[in-house]
Every structure is written in C-alpha cells, then in structure tokens.
Amino acid sequence: MYIQILKNYISGYVRITVEGFFIERFINLCLKKGILLWNSKRKKATLLEVNIPVKDFREVANLAKQTQNKIKIKSKKGVPFVAHRYKKRKIFFLFLCFIIIGILFLSNFVWNIEIVGNQNISKEELTQSLKEQGLNIGSFKNKIDTKQIISNMRLNRNDLAWIGIELKGTNAIIKVVEADKKPDIVAEDEYCNIVATKDGMIAKVNALNGTPLVKEGDIIKKGTILVGGWLEGKYTGTRYVHANGEVQAKVWYEEKEKIELNQTITRKTENVETKYSVRINNFTINFYKTLSKFQKYDTIEENKKLKLFSNFYLPIETIKKTNYELIEETVSYTKEQAKEQAVNRAKQKLEAQIGQKENIVNVYINYQETEEFIEAQVIYEVLEEIGTKEKIVF
C-alpha cells in the first residue's frame, strides 16, 4: 500500500477536487477501474478532495463526466512536476554540476595526515619523512604507493617497529608503532663485571659470584667496577666467572633553586580579542588588522580543517587566533616566603627524578641569602641499587 503511494510520489500525482451530487458513485467507479485514490477529504456535502496518480488523470476525468461531476486540479506534486519547474534554472544546474565535479576532483587528493601511535617521535618529523617519500598534503591519491612508502620508511628509520598507511577518503591515517631500544642482556654463560651506574657511597655489598672490589663506605664514581667477574684461588689461579650480586649505595641528588625577592610577573587579564582567517591550501586570507591593540599578549592559534562527512577533508582551514592581554606586575616576597618557595620547587624537581620516595634516607637543605635573591640547595640522599652487568672484553 505505502509502496504504491511512494511509487506515485516518483511518477507524479495530482490533488483534485470533485464537485457534484454523485461522488460515491464516482469513487466506486474509480476503484472498480483499479485507480488508486488516497488522502480523500470531504470538504462539503458536494465537494471531495482526493489524490490520484497523474497517469490515470484522463480516465478519472472521463468518469467524472459520466457521473456528472465537475473536476478541478488543485495542485500537482511529485518528481516530474518539480523537474519541470527547474528546467528553466540552467545556471543553478550548471553550478550544481560544477560543485559535484569539484568534489569528485578534490577527493582524489590527500588533504589531511593523521598520525596515530607516536610517543617519542614528533609528528613534524614523521610528516617530514613522509613528504620525502611522496606522501604529502595535496598529493594525488592514485600516485601514492603505500607499500613502497611503508618499506622505505622502515628502511630509513630504525626507530619504527611497524608503520601502516590507510587512505580513507581524503584522510591519510598513519599508524606507527615505535621500536624500543633493546636492553643489553648478558647471557648466563658469558663473563661479566658489575659496574656502577651512578656516583655514590657504597652502603651494602652482597656478592653472590665474583670478587667484591669495594667495601662499605667507599665513594665511587660512575663506571667503577664493583664486583669483578673473576675468582682467584690459591691453586687454580685466576678464573673468570659471570659476576652476580647486589650493590646498594647512597646516591645524592642535588637541585638548586634561585628565587628573587623582587620579581616581575606576567599575568593574564580578562581582555581577549579573537581574530579569524581562512587558509586555502597555502594561501591565507585574514579578516583582521595584523596589529593587536594590546602591548603585550599571548597568542593561541586554533586550526580547524573543514570536512564533509567524517573523512572527507577539504583543503580549507579556518584559523582562530585568540590574543590574551598580559600585564607585568612586580611582586616582592619576604625572605621566609622566598625560602619556602625555593625549597618546594627544588623538591618537586627532585621527586620527578627519583622514582620511589620510600628510599629517601636524608634530606639536606642549605640556603644562600643575599639582598636580591635567595638560593636554596636541596640534597636528597637516596638508597639505590646501582650495579649493572657489563661484559668483560678481553
């Protein structure tokens, strides 16, 4: 039923008014002939409004004459009538064609490069090396040989474990897995020493295999051999072994922080100005004066690429620049405040360096005071494991 009505929307239908005294007879005759009537409405006792398919109009008109009813067309609807109305608007169609062709043409290029999965390698670096391989914003999609690019990228860069290129619409999604550096593991059957990784003072030596070369209280530097990978026996002579053991040492971390008593601080005010511009490929159109009305300001730039649907990026970017006004203020601290601030900052920096806080044994704080500034020196004494295995090279 609905399908039939829908079919008539496409092939066209007319809404007619039928006027006369024999409307029921007219309806019955129409139905007997197999003409579909829908959405009928009785306006008055002698007036009926009804939709009929356009192809049956002639027959309906005949039937109306037979039953002595008058028939009038109220409105014409459906695709053929709409098409007829737009026949005169040639320029409109021309531009519609232009737009469609333009979109089809633009969809053959890559307009956006999305890089996923990078942590240590910067996006700029990757896009640069992709550009060298021929994948760039604005390059023709058919010319991009993804397999070739992938293999070249893998050859040129050894910090990539895997790379995948997916072209979706005008969007190139590049998935990257970074390669970790291999840790040097010394095999069990090879000879090795245990060597210090940091400067410090030995707190405990526990050699399971090998000759301990340092004792508690020794001050060592980075690279000193802590446990030698050999054993000396009275009768056997020197014999090389795979050294094994645990060496703990107190390691000092030091951080200096200088705070001036009279500082100039830049602070954001609430004054903000926003400026817009549009960039088409590399051509920028500004909608503002380049000079800002503020003397000092921070600029934050936001770029937004226009896209159709989810993956069809166009080579048009809107840029929103927001300027925040800055004010310089001089702030003076008392000595106590300055000290506290300096120590806090230094501690924060140190704690970022040290993994575990529980291993901190001692904290030393020294101050250096002058008229202009206060310098705080914070030293953390941390108990740490400092030995790593190093292969003996003969």
Add this chain to the structure above:
Amino acid sequence: MRKSKKKQNRFEELLEIPKEISSQNPKITIMGFEELFVENYKSILEYQDFYVRLSTHIGIINVNGFELKLNEMTNDDILITGKIEGIDFEKIVDE
C-alpha cells in the same frame, strides 16, 4: 447444495486457508479510536464528513464519527481515519 458447501469448508479448514480469502466476509481491523481498516468490501454507498457507509457481501457497515477521511482506497481494501465514534452493521437477511 448445502452438502457441497460443507465439504468445501472442511477442505479449507484442512488446508488452513485464511478465512478472509476463502470466504467473502469482510475483515475489519480497528487501530485505536482513529483508524479503521476494512478488507473485502464491495463499494462505498455514502461518504460524508461524519458518516461512511460501506457495502460488503454480507451486509452494510456504518461508521459514525467526525472528520472522517478515506485514506488509501483500492478495489478491495479501504482505510478510514478520523475520530470514529461508532460502528454498526446491517445484515442482509436471506430469503
């Protein structure tokens, strides 16, 4: 005559043919108070804004209401929409 009709009925029961196809009885479906769907009707006898009269093979269906519209008319089914107030039937009495 009667016998043959009975036989036919049994045969149709066996095949589970729906009644609205096998017999010429109209099937009347009412959705809520605003939609009435009649299958297997013969013709429209009267159609006014407040009153629709349909003839079927076994009698006449009268529909009372307001703003009644005939939607989707075809040769054997019809959908009446509007504020339906009441439906009654007039049976054709056989001689």
